[in-house]
Amino acid sequence: MKKLIFPLLLLALSFFCSAQQQQYCRVKIYTGPGGLQTLIHKGVAIDHGYNDNNKTFITEISLKESAILKSSGLKYDVLINDMAAYYVAGNAKAVFDDGSQVVQVDCGTYPKPKNFSSGSMGGYYTYSELLAILDSMTKKFPKLISAKKIVSANYTTTEGRPLYYVKISDNPAKTENEPKILYTALHHAREPESMAQLIYSMWYLLENYKKDTTVRNIVDSTEMYFIPCVNPDGYVYNETTNPNGGGYWRKNRRNNNDGSYGVDLNRNYGYEWGYDDMGSSPYTSSDTYRGPSAFSEPETKMIKEFCDNIKFTYALNNHSYGNYLIYPYGYGTKTYTPDSILYKQQANRLVQCNEFTKGTTIQTVGYTANGGSDDWMYGEQTEKSKIIAYTAETGTAYDGFWPKKSKIIPLAAANLDMNLNLALLTKQSVYARSKIASSTNAMQPTIAAGTLYNSPNPCNNFTRVYFNLPQQLQMANAMLIISNAGGQPVLSQKVAGESNAFVNTTAFTAGIYYYFIKAGSYQSETKKLIVVK
Ligand SMILES: [Zn+2]
Numbered sequence: 003m004k005k006l007i008f009p010l011l012l013l014a015l016s017f018f019c020s021a022q023q024q025q026y027c028r029v030k031i032y033t034g035p036g037g038l039q040t041l042i043h044k045g046v047a048i049d050h051g052y053n054d055n056n057k058t059f060i061t062e063i064s065l066k067e068s069a070i071l072k073s074s075g076l077k078y079d080v081l082i083n084d085m086a087a088y089y090v091a092g093n094a095k096a097v098f099d100d101g102s103q104v105v106q107v108d109c110g111t112y113p114k115p116k117n118f119s120s121g122s123m124g125g126y127y128t129y130s131e132l133l134a135i136l137d138s139m140t141k142k143f144p145k146l147i148s149a150k151k152i153v154s155a156n157y158t159t160t161e162g163r164p165l166y167y168v169k170i171s172d173n174p175a176k177t178e179n180e181p182k183i184l185y186t187a188l189h190h191a192r193e194p195e196s197m198a199q200l201i202y203s204m205w206y207l208l209e210n211y212k213k214d215t216t217v218r219n220i221v222d223s224t225e226m227y228f229i230p231c232v233n234p235d236g237y238v239y240n241e242t243t244n245p246n247g248g249g250y251w252r253k254n255r256r257n258n259n260d261g262s263y264g265v266d267l268n269r270n271y272g273y274e275w276g277y278d279d280m281g282s283s284p285y286t287s288s289d290t291y292r293g294p295s296a297f298s299e300p301e302t303k304m305i306k307e308f309c310d311n312i313k314f315t316y317a318l319n320n321h322s323y324g325n326y327l328i329y330p331y332g333y334g335t336k337t338y339t340p341d342s343i344l345y346k347q348q349a350n351r352l353v354q355c356n357e358f359t360k361g362t363t364i365q366t367v368g369y370t371a372n373g374g375s376d377d378w379m380y381g382e383q384t385e386k387s388k389i390i391a392y393t394a395e396t397g398t399a400y401d402g403f404w405p406k407k408s409k410i411i412p413l414a415a416a417n418l419d420m421n422l423n424l425a426l427l428t429k430q431s432v433y434a435r436s437k438i439a440s441s442t443n444a445m446q447p448t449i450a451a452g453t454l455y456n457s458p459n460p461c462n463n464f465t466r467v468y469f470n471l472p473q474q475l476q477m478a479n480a481m482l483i484i485s486n487a488g489g490q491p492v493l494s495q496k497v498a499g500e501s502n503a504f505v506n507t508t509a510f511t512a513g514i515y516y517y518f519i520k521a522g523s524y525q526s527e528t529k530k531l532i533v534v535k
Contacts, residue, residue: 062085275297276292
């Protein structure tokens, strides 16, 4: 999806997210380089939204969060005052199915799965409709998909629901010695497109097995597990409050016994849980409340148990929105992993069709958060092997949490290529692992000329420096060093393991600067940076 230039729906509103508790509004915040951090620090959940180069951020926030924004002093525009009303009104005119047999996306044309149909909640499936769809998949394609099964016999959610999974593979009832991938959706209850696009891809796999050799290859030689709703309690809660869609509940439904409800399941995983309060809140009423302890919640306990028992090579945890493909680490400032080169290469391939922005959370959304699914799936390597885990954020800032029903199929179709490509990587995973291990020494310890640059240049208060560090230098103490025209260093910052670095030039006086990357005895070419004030 290309970045959309959207008609500005700026309303000259004198009120701001007023009225009832559950009201959410869409805002454009003039964050500048530090504004997001300020808001995150104050507990505003802004992990879904569109970050325009740390200049502005478009997101949807609650009444409580809007009060925080107001008091922060940051400038903002209210784009839509009442999201739920906006979705219901927009959906009244929207059409789910245009009747065509194929869907055109940026990288090709795909047959539309015949069985993919609209749900009754603003076009999205209710929880019981979802379960019925899983049953109907099994009934129609019993040789390709298992019956739905419970993820864990040891836990149920707070409201007593199990989590369900299905497996798509040849011989789906058996466990075979094939590489395994896990697809999840709806850690966050208000992100129904994340589940809809998964159901779309599942129907596509099932319907095209006989006609398409790529699909047959994937299904025959991998085991694809799907948990389409990680947070059924939260999802059912949204059904109850907003039966036509537009419900904004995000967390699970734990009673925090202080009048507040819910833990953010995507902050409750046990790898560097509670590392800091950035993007992960210790306060029960926050939308990013991380829970009283790591894995305190039955839902994350079930996912943990599942991952410990089934040896997944890959995982794709689906969220919406922002058009991002995100990989670990998400916590702290340690934004890289020893597999950052692998992640980057794979992500390039995965987003070739949907054109998502790729990188770690700090490189994409622009901030850090701990206790996320991917950090644990990848980072925990004692009780299980590492899982190459990704998070996909489907939909633009203008689609928001509840894209209109006319957008359900286009958004789902755009993700098909990514979902299939990750399964193809899973199929090749044994090969890929050995290839990566042996390729380490083959890489030259140089930064190729032309791969070091910064943007914007000239810059005013900030710029971003981009580079390609060879794998050997990823773990070294690589530093970005900036000097003034007289040759005196004015800034040095750690960049090991990253592919770009945010540089705050607020304190720089106007003029010409030079920068390069140094790691041990290695030094890159030197580039010019111009600061204007
Ligand atoms: Zn989410």
